Structures are given as structure tokens and as C-alpha cells.
Amino acid sequence: EDQVTQSPEALRLQEGESSSLNCSYTVSGLRGLFWYRQDPGKGPEFLFTLYSAGEEKEKERLKATLTKKESFLHITAPKPEDSATYLCAVQAGTGNQFYFGTGTSLTVIP
């Protein structure tokens, strides 16, 4: 069965302390890997789409990378407003489904 696993489940960082979140996947025929940010009580907010191994995308303090088995979301010098749950999703094969991981809850302490 296709699976998406995110780690760690929770991460606490001091403001300015850079780190990475991991999303590993076991799917056949990856069509796209998506990163979202979700704040409490809100819907996921789109961040990035990655389509092929080696691809990288950046937005402000966030950088997403993709290999054949996993994706990393690097956060550089985080700020308290980066605190949120970060979700990873993949779309694969010929189906229409997006498979979501359970997310990494990031807390950035001032």
C-alpha cells in the first residue's frame, strides 16, 4: 500500500535554529509531491510542488528538495510565525488520490 511518513512528529526550535523536516514515501509512479502548512483550526495552505528527483524550490525561509524516496523541507533561521504543522502529500500512478502524511508540528520559540 502506498505510504507517506513524516518525521519527526514534533519539533521545537529556538528562533534562528535551522533544521529539516522529512517526508519519506513508498509509492509507484510518483506524479508529484506537495508540501502544505496548516495552522490550528484552518485548512492546509499550499507551499510547494516537486515533480522529479533533484528538484528544489524555495520560498522565504523554506526550501524543499526531492529524492527518489524522500523529500526534505529545510527551514533556515526560523521565526515564531513559522510555527505550524507541515504536511506532505504525494500523488502517484494513474489514480486521483493525494496521500497525506500525518504532519510535523513545528514550534519556534522566541
Added chain:
Amino acid sequence: NAGVMQNPRHLVRRRGQEARLRCSPVKGHSHVYWYRQLPEEGLKFMVYLQKENIIDESGMPKERFSAEFPKEGPSILRIQQVVRGDSAAYFCASSPYLQVYNEQFFGPGTRLTVL
């Protein structure tokens, strides 16, 4: 959240009642996804619809759940005879194309509580 509207934001039902959740996609988007999110769990795909057509309902429970996306008006997720296990956040997302290399835009969700 790019203009996806969901209502109500919070819905309380007693066991056995019906719940109707509405989703208005981004203007111009013709495809809608519905997801369910349980506490401490990831988003689970339920159904994918195009206007007047169900494309993929493989994630939807076979009984009590139905979805539609009429030519005019919002998409509706309907849960009949709700049970406590239906309590969850239900999100819809819209996208503009059938070939979904495009990101989905999510609504704020409807939080259903079954008493």
C-alpha cells in the same frame, strides 16, 4: 486559502441526524476533493468530483455518505444517520484542471461534532 469557502464552520448533530457540508470552490475551478481529518491523523481522501460527475469515490464509506457537485451551486457532502465516529474535520479542496499536476486549494474546513 485562495477563496475556497466551506460552511458551516462548525456543525453539531445528534446521533441519527443528517449532516450536510457545503463547499464553494475557487471561482473558475471545476474540480473538488473532500477529505476527512481525525485528531492525530492525516488527511484522508474521500471523494473527487467534477461538476455533475463523480470521478473517484474510492475513499468514501459505502454507506451513509454521499457527495455531489451540481452544475450550479456548491459541492455537498452528505452524511446520513451520523454516528459518533463521524466526528472529524472535513476539508474540501479545489483545483482547476482534470490533470492534477496543479496544487489544490483548501477551504477552512467544517468541524462536525456528533453528540
